[in-house]
Amino acid sequence: MTSQLLQKIGKKSAIISCAGGVLIFLFYYFTANDKFVFGGLWYLLAACLINLVLFILILVRSFKDKQQKKGLLFTAGLMILNIPIAIFILWFGGVLLNTMRITILNSTARDISEVVIDGCEKKNITVIKAGESKNVWVKIPGDCGIFMIYQDGTTQKREEVVGYLSRWSGGQVTHLVGTNDIRE
Numbered sequence: 001m002t003s004q005l006l007q008k009i010g011k012k013s014a015i016i017s018c019a020g021g022v023l024i025f026l027f028y029y030f031t032a033n034d035k036f037v038f039g040g041l042w043y044l045l046a047a048c049l050i051n052l053v054l055f056i057l058i059l060v061r062s063f064k065d066k067q068q069k070k071g072l073l074f075t076a077g078l079m080i081l082n083i084p085i086a087i088f089i090l091w092f093g094g095v096l097l098n099t100m101r102i103t104i105l106n107s108t109a110r111d112i113s114e115v116v117i118d119g120c121e122k123k124n125i126t127v128i129k130a131g132e133s134k135n136v137w138v139k140i141p142g143d144c145g146i147f148m149i150y151q152d153g154t155t156q157k158r159e160e161v162v163g164y165l166s167r168w169s170g171g172q173v174t175h176l177v178g179t180n181d182i183r184e
Contacts, residue, residue, distance in 0.1 A: 003061055003068035010054050010075040017047040018082050025089045029096065032172040037097065044086065055079050098140050099170045100162060104148070105133040107176040112150045120144040120165060128177070140165045150177070 024043055028036035055076055062072035100120070106112055106128040115125040121139045128134050128150075138146055146161040161175045 003065045003072060006054075006058055006061055007068070007071050007075045010058050010079055013051055013054055014075075014079045014082055017051055018085055021047065021082075021086060021089055025093060028093065032096075032101070032170070034171075037093065040093070044090075047082075048086075051079055051082065097168045097170045100138045100140060100146060100165060101170070101172045102136045102138060102146070102161060103133050103172070103174040104128060104136060104161075105174055105176050106130055106178075108152065108178045110153060112152050112177060115148060115150040117146060117148050117161070119146040119161075133174075140167060140170055142167060148175070148177075152178075 020043060021040070024036055024040040027033070028040065058072050058076045058079070062069045062076070065072065102117070104115070104117075104125070109130055111127055111129045113127045115128055115134075117123040117125070117136050117138060119138075120141060123136050123138060125134050125136070143164070143166045145163050145165065147158060148161055149156060149158045151157075157178075159175070159177070159180050162173060
């Protein structure tokens with residue numbers, strides 16, 4: 001394999017690995033589908049192995065081919081740039097896996113007020129107008145559930161949003177206000 005071909009393969013591998021990883025992450029971000037987490041981890045493992053082998057081949061070739069050394073080291077540097085990107089994606093993926101992203105949709109005919117999201121983490125919303133939605137990100141510190149309390153006119157209501165969560169069980173849900181009033 002020539003030095004030019006090795007550079008070309010190394011650059012394409014770096015770009016494809018980065019783009020593929022970002023796409024898998026974005027699919028997970030927008031869908032919260034666990035299949036993208038597991039697929040992404042397998043993709044990361046395969047991309048790391050392939051890029052590591054290419055990186056080593058490029059470094060070894062850079063010591064042998066003095067004329068192409070600069071180009072080979074540039075390609076190796078490009079490949080190294082994937083490392084902080086992968087670390088950021090892994091970190092933010094971990095944040096998402098420990099966060100429940102809730103869309104609260106006021107499906108009632110009236111505004112609701114003094115909304116408190118509680119359980120895993122406490123969040124407050126002043127008012128959610130009729131037909132309006134609000135997004136809330138709730139951290140999952142451990143085993144917990146999420147419920148909401150709100151004022152519907154003069155009546156205080158309590159509803160379960162998510163019954164049980166544990167670490168690494170984050171995702172997305174839409175909660176329709178008024179669909180599961182819990183009486184105590």
